[in-house]
Amino acid sequence: MKTLLIVIEALASLALIVVVLLQSGKEAGLSGALSGSSDSYLSKNKKGGLDQILASSTKWIAIVWVVITLVLSLV
Numbered sequence: 001m002k003t004l005l006i007v008i009e010a011l012a013s014l015a016l017i018v019v020v021l022l023q024s025g026k027e028a029g030l031s032g033a034l035s036g037s038s039d040s041y042l043s044k045n046k047k048g049g050l051d052q053i054l055a056s057s058t059k060w061i062a063i064v065w066v067v068i069t070l071v072l073s074l075v
Helices: 002-022 029-034 041-046 049-074
Strands: none
């Protein structure tokens, strides 16, 4: 059982790394504000696509990773 959980945790770790690296970078702070970026909060949320899927995947994979880590600490 413990070996299976360790393998699943390793796979979740690799998946989390890949998903984070695939996400596009965001415009940073002051330089984005001064350049007059046309992306507003509402227009960013209306976009579906790959970035939203990757963000959601990151959240769920991280939750699975934390749960498995906690279970392994108790086993």
